[in-house]
Amino acid sequence: MKLFVQLLLFSVSYFAYSQSCSxxxxxxxxxxxxxxxxxxxxxxxxxxxxxxxxxxxxxxxxxxxxxxxxxxxxxxxxxxxxxxxxxxxxxxxxxxxxxxxxxELEEVSLVGKINKDQTKSNPSVVVDRAVLDKHRGGSLGDALQEIAGVSSLTTGNSIVKPVIQGLHSSRVLLMQNNVRLENQDWGVEHAPSIAMQAAQEVEVVKGASALALGGDALGGAIITSPAKIPVKDTLYGYTGLVAASNGRGGGLHTQLTRSFEKGWYAQADASFKRFGDAKAPDNFLANTGHLEKALSLRGGLNKFVQGFEVYYSYYQSENGILRDAHIGNVSDLIRAINREKPLRSSDFSYKINEPKQSVTHHLAKLSYYRRLENIGKIKMHYAYQENNRLEYDIRRGDDAGKASLDLNLKTHEFQTNLQVDYDKNYDVNAGVALTYQDNFANPLTGVKRLIPDYKQYKVGGYITGNYKWDEYWTAEAGLRFDYTHLDAQKFYLKTSWDKKGYQQDFSNIIIEDFGTQYLTNPKFDFQNFSWIGGLRYEQNDFEATLNYTRGQRAPNVAELFSDGLHHSAAIIELGDLRFKPETSHKISLSLAQDLNAFSFVANPYLNRFTDFITLVPKGLETTVRGAFPVWEYEQVDALLWGIDAQASYRIAKNFESQVSFAYLVGRDLDADNYLNEMPAPNFLYQLTYKRENWKDLRMSVQAKHSLWQHNYPNNNFYYEVLNEGNYEEVLVDISTPPEAYILFGFESSARFTPFKTGSLEGNFQVQNILNTQYNDYLNRLRYYAYQPGRNFILNLTYNY
CATH class of the missing domain: 2.60.40.1120 (Carboxypeptidase-like, regulatory domain)
Structure with missing residues (x-):
């Protein structure tokens, strides 16, 4: 038996050696x-x-x-x-x-660093993760203000809209996880439906250079992306908590990621945020609370040759509109606009009453990519979005609590892109995007609909390429074509129809006469061409880029069809069916130098517009809802020019100073006047102390200096007001910008390891330390109240 076992083992080992390992x-x-x-x-x-x-x-x-x-x-x-x-x-x-x-494999995460993915000749800026973290309790617009040339158009406290070099709304494209965000962005008080807590990387492209994203983004693009997931077997996440004194609120955010060595992954992200009434230095701002809930889920396969992802996000917010902005009669409205202090004060409350807005946004996406040998990479995705916007006015009786505006926008998008980059000296991008939209304006509100029912079809195609002909020089060129078909159904009061003179130009679109109003069926076809050309020179730590872009944008539905009270903006808006596409010719120069202790970026630009669409104040009007300013869209030739600059200097081993500056002038060339709502010149100073070897300590003091905007149009007017039985003309000062101001702030952050695994990051900051009383020119409700005062903010994030 023993001999048999030895012979068997010898046979197996011999077979294995001779048969398997040679x-x-x-x-x-x-x-x-x-x-x-x-x-x-x-x-x-x-x-x-x-x-x-x-x-x-x-x-x-x-x-x-x-x-x-x-x-x-x-x-x-x-x-x-x-x-x-x-x-x-x-x-x-x-x-x-x-x-x-x-x-393609690394995340760029430093403010001021140049990201060359979107365009070779007009660099973009990626926002530092630390900057995003300290603004988790605020909005995306708040975080982006630290970039020179980016400011915010606000409607009160919590509704913040990004402005890039003087342009906003439909001219600034918003991307969420590589999908164009469709959320009724035409409104000046329509903030992006993006949860600040979920943003892991934010890239800002100035100008219409990213043709792959959209030819109508004349102001630029803001691209928010989730964090890249590693291809390895791991489980990780983090939970963050933010608390703020002004508004007496805060938020909670948590994310969990599971990935596998074979490329499979899944991620869940959820956040909640709630604030009550904000407080100006001397009084609470009645009805300025904010409530936000968000959830996103993603999963898929990330392999070298191919992969796919399934993504879903949900966003819901409720924003109070400053109560003082809604006035019952013209006399009170004029006094509110002309006064120096708010009419009323109130007690703090978390309750969000009318007037308010409620927004719910769903986004679902399925994407796929495949690498092609000796060619490059092909990507495609289908995305569905549904955006429901409710705006509530102060209504009584049977209509109390009923929305005055109820819009439901559904968007289907299919996009495919081919990147050819097998040669290191050049690459080519080409793609096609198909979009279908259906907007339904609920007639059960009982209020005249500001935006009509419409269907919109878009087809876009583009090709871009760049060629590096030697060690220092790179050239870029691109072309894009967009076709838009808009089919709407719109009611017009006959008085408004005649006042606009539409009978002569648009009598053929009337489909039914209802006595006091017409039902019309306007249809538009827009064909837009955009192109880009640029050069980049790089040597050592110096870079210079020169870029020319011709962009074209079709008028949006608000610019064409607005005809009534925009409740959450507290204004009456009037559009015009005669509008043509606006065309932008922009020349931009960028100079960047990065030395050991000193670095700077300077970006002068000139932007010449044909048929620029602008919203201009025209007077006052009383409705059954109260008295409101009247703003009318106009189309003019315009010129915008300015410069953005940012510099940093390392004073000593642990001390660094930074300053950014932005200056912009906007001119109405037809009227030989200034354009309305152009950002005031501003500086941001910052002195920072760092000790990376001591808990990664960072402390900084900041000073934001906004100068008085002396380049503004005078749209003030006189209005007859009944005073003690007699009518008298009163000057309504709707144009004069507020005074210059300086805000001081403090920030500190550190990283701790209180447990065996993971880390705890803490950030503490104080905004408006001196509790300065001020107003900002880009606050649409600056006539009725001051900006919020001092604010203490604590952010804690545990990474595990």
Whole structure:
């Protein structure tokens, strides 16, 4: 028996040796894009001690490889690690492809660093994660104000809309996880339906350079992206808490991610935020509370050759509109506009009463990508969005609590993109986007509908490319075409119809006469062309770019159809069916220098518009809802020019100073006057102390200096007001900008490790330390109240 066992073991071992481990495995590691050999790649035959580095030709060779399924682990500097399965049945040769494009694999996360993905000749700016973290209790617009040339158009306290070099709303495109956000962005008080807590990376592209995103983004694009998920077996996440004194509120945010070595991943993200009435230095701002809830889920497969993702996000917010902005009669409205102090004071409350707005947004997306050998990468996605906007006025009787505006916008989008980048000296991007929208304006509100029912079809196609002809110079060019078909159904009061003179130009669109009003069916077709050309020069730590962009944007539905009271904006808006697409010709220069202790970026620009659409105050009007300013859309030729600049200097080992500056002039060339609502010149100073070796300590003091905007149009007017039985003309000062102001702030942050795993990040800041009483020119409700005063904010984030 003993002899039999020995013979059996000898036979098995001999068979295994002679049959399974005598093969040769050789191969080559090359760049997936351009086919070039990758030298010094580390190739490891797993479950053995064999490790080989590729030679200058990218070649490797293993001997005495066993038969059966084997796995190779392949590493190369600036490449994503690859696990490569292979079946050994004989001597085998193979070719292994690696992704050698670092910019696709790393996150750029420093303010002022240049991101070259969107456009080669007009650099974009990526917002620092630390900047995003300290604004978790605020809005996206608040965080972006730290970038020179980016400001905010606000409607009270919690409704903040980003402005890039004087342009906003439909001219600034918002992207969420590579999908264009469709959320009724035509309104000046329509804040982005994006939860600030969920933003992990935010990129700002100034100007209409990113043709792949949209030709109508004449002001630029704001791109929010979730964090990249590693291809490895891990479970991680974080939970954040924010609390603020002004508004007596805060928020909670948590995220959990699970990823696997084979590329599968899943992520869940949820946030909640609530604030009560904000407080100006001397009084509470009645009905300025804010409530926000958000959830996002994503999962998919991330492999080298191909992958897909399923994504869903939910966002819901409720915003109070300053009660003092809604006035019952013209006399009180004029006094409110002309006064120096608010008419009334109130007690603090968390309750959000009318007037208010409520927004719910759903976004679902399915995306797929595949890498093509010696070509590049193809990507495609389908996205569905549904945006429901409710605006509530102060109503009584049977209509109390009923929305005055109820819009439901549904958007379907399909987009595909091919990136050809197999040659390191040039790459080409080409794509097609198809969009269908259906907007329903609920007639059961009982109020004349500001925005009508409409269907909109869009087809867009683009091609961009860049060529690097030597070590220093890169050229870029691109072309885009967009076709838009708009089919609406709109009621017009006959008095408004005749006042606008529409009978002569648009009598053919009347489909039914209801006595006091017409039902019309306006249809529009817009064909827009955009193109870009630019140069970039790079040498050592200096970079210069010159860019020319021709962009074109079709008028949006508000500019065409507005004809009544916009409740949450507290104004009467009037559009015009005669509007044509507006065209922008922009020249932009960027100079950047990064030395050891000193760095700067300067961006002068000139933007010439044909048929620029602007909203201009025209007077006052009394309705059954009260008295409101009247604003009318106009189309003019315009010129915007200015400069953005930012510089930093390391004073000592642990001290650094930074200053940013923005100056802009907007001119109405037809009237030889200034444009309305252009940002005032402003400075931001910051002195920072850092001790990275001591809990990553960071402390800074800031001073924001907004100068008086002396370049403004005088749209003041006189209005007859009944005073003690007699009518008298009173000047209504609706134009004069508020005085200059300086706000001081303080911020500190540190990182701790109170437990064996994970880390705790703390951030404490004080805004408006001196409790300065001020107003901002870009606050649409500046006539009725001052800006919020001092605010203490604490952010705590635990990473695990």
């Amino acid at each position: 093969f040769i495995l050789e191969g080559k590691v090359i760049d997936f894009h351009d086919g070039q050999a990758l030298a010094n790649a580390k190739v490891e035959l797993l479950n053995t001690n064999q490790i080989i580095y590729t030679n200058a030709k990218g070649e490797f060779k293993f001997k005495e490889v066993c038969e059966g399924a084997q796995n190779l682990r392949v590493n190369h500097p600036d490449c994503q690690e690859l696990i490569y399965p292979i079946l050994i049945e004989r001597n085998t040769k193979t070719t292994i492809y690696l992704e050698h494009h670092l910019e």
